[in-house]
Amino acid sequence: MSVQISPVVDTAAAVPYPSRTPAYAEPFAAASTTLHIGVIGYGYWGPNIVRNLHALDRWRIVAVCDRDASALTRASRAYPGMAVTNDYADLLRSTDIEAIAVVTPVWTHFELAKAALEHGKHVFVEKPFTSTAAQAEELIELADRKNLRIMVDHTFLFSGAVRKIRTLVDDGTLGSLYYFDSTRVNLGLFQHDVSVVWDLAPHDLSILDYVIAERPEAVVATGGQHLNGHADIAFITVYFPNSIVAHVNVNWLSPVKVRTTLIGGTEKMLVWNDLEPDEKIKIYDKGVQITNGQGIYDLLVSYRSGDVWAPKVEQTEALKLELEYFSDCILNDRVPLNDGAAGLRVVRLLEAAEQSLKGRGAIVAL
Numbered sequence: 001m002s003v004q005i006s007p008v009v010d011t012a013a014a015v016p017y018p019s020r021t022p023a024y025a026e027p028f029a030a031a032s033t034t035l036h037i038g039v040i041g042y043g044y045w046g047p048n049i050v051r052n053l054h055a056l057d058r059w060r061i062v063a064v065c066d067r068d069a070s071a072l073t074r075a076s077r078a079y080p081g082m083a084v085t086n087d088y089a090d091l092l093r094s095t096d097i098e099a100i101a102v103v104t105p106v107w108t109h110f111e112l113a114k115a116a117l118e119h120g121k122h123v124f125v126e127k128p129f130t131s132t133a134a135q136a137e138e139l140i141e142l143a144d145r146k147n148l149r150i151m152v153d154h155t156f157l158f159s160g161a162v163r164k165i166r167t168l169v170d171d172g173t174l175g176s177l178y179y180f181d182s183t184r185v186n187l188g189l190f191q192h193d194v195s196v197v198w199d200l201a202p203h204d205l206s207i208l209d210y211v212i213a214e215r216p217e218a219v220v221a222t223g224g225q226h227l228n229g230h231a232d233i234a235f236i237t238v239y240f241p242n243s244i245v246a247h248v249n250v251n252w253l254s255p256v257k258v259r260t261t262l263i264g265g266t267e268k269m270l271v272w273n274d275l276e277p278d279e280k281i282k283i284y285d286k287g288v289q290i291t292n293g294q295g296i297y298d299l300l301v302s303y304r305s306g307d308v309w310a311p312k313v314e315q316t317e318a319l320k321l322e323l324e325y326f327s328d329c330i331l332n333d334r335v336p337l338n339d340g341a342a343g344l345r346v347v348r349l350l351e352a353a354e355q356s357l358k359g360r361g362a363i364v365a366l
């Protein structure tokens with residue numbers, strides 16, 4: 001049977017995949033300057049952004065904005081004296097504010113980030129960056145033109161576990177990669193505006209974009225919707241050159257919470273269980289070697305089963321590191337590893353997954 005490969009978006013050629021995403025590097029020497037920021041959105045995730053910004057010397061929160069009065073009451077109770085507003089135009093107009101954090105639902109990211117950039121503010125935008133690749137490209141172009149920074153909140157890239165995994169890939173410990181296989185399932189939280197693909201998979205897709213040096217070639221996704229018209233379970237396969245294959249299982253209908261990733265390489269294999277409090281990563285010296293014997297059917301398969309160990313994983317809160325890095329990128333004019341282009345790559349994968357899902361697993365070329 002021949003398989004139809006359909007191109008996902010015609011924007012793919014416009015912003016090409018760069019070579020390897022740079023690895024996280026410690027912030028430069030502490031800058032004495034304090035940056036001023038406004039935060040839009042104080043729902044579920046906004047309080048985590050505000051808590052971390054508030055704790056960092058490099059940031060001063062000028063105001064928190066939410067159009068929901070009860071959200072503003074919560075913010076005022078948590079941070080007495082902090083300015084709040086229900087109109088984000090107040091943040092745009094403020095000449096004190098150098099950056100804006102957009103922590104609102106996905107469908108609002110483009111409009112709010114665009115307005116912030118147009119008013120000369122750097123932006124920190126929640127994942128997924130935008131609802132379409134075309135929107136992401138427009139924001140990237142706007143930020144470039146105005147010499148402003150975009151950082152997309154790909155939080156996991158700043159976790160100790162992902163930073164360790166990236167090191168293990170880069171220093172050759174794992175060898176050449178065979179596969180990346182992650183499971184991110186739990187019961188709910190059902191989103192009203194997006195499917196489980198756009199809600200949970202950005203985490204895994206941003207991680208595999210960061211960890212795998214090769215650039216993806218095609219996506220296949222299957223899944224189903226059972227309750228609110230949006231897919232609540234999805235199995236996404238991403239094909240890379242050199243037979244590397246990635247698989248992401250996201251599900252809002254799971255009775256238990258699972259956050260496990262397997263990464264197999266020619267030299268070592270690892271299991272990352274993010275729910276483990278201490279030994280989150282275990283590295284297995286296991287592998288398979290196949291050599292040809294005398295005859296054509298005479299394959300010799302040998303299995304290696306050596307030591308297992310758990311490397312030290314830094315425990316610093318990922319968001320704290322990320323927001324510190326954001327200020328560093330602005331002050332020292334560095335391009336963030338999770339810049340708009342990284343956000344765009346994830347949005348392209350999400351669009352491809354959604355297209356494939358609608359086609360019941362049709363292959364979508366990138």
Ligand SMILES: NC(=O)c1ccc[n+]([C@@H]2O[C@H](COP(=O)([O-])OP(=O)(O)OC[C@H]3O[C@@H](n4cnc5c(N)ncnc54)[C@H](O)[C@@H]3O)[C@@H](O)[C@H]2O)c1
Nearest residue numbers: 041042043044045046066067068103104105106126127155
């Ligand atoms: N990085 C992570 O790990 C992580 C985790 C959870 C959510 N998120 C992301 O954070 C974003 C927000 O998710 P959430 O779960 O907090 O959503 P939420 O619905 O709980 O909160 C969003 C808040 O934004 C406010 N809002 C919406 N439009 C507004 C506007 N125009 N002006 C002012 N306020 C406005 C709403 O009133 C609400 O209080 C989403 O993009 C989501 O994907 C990221």
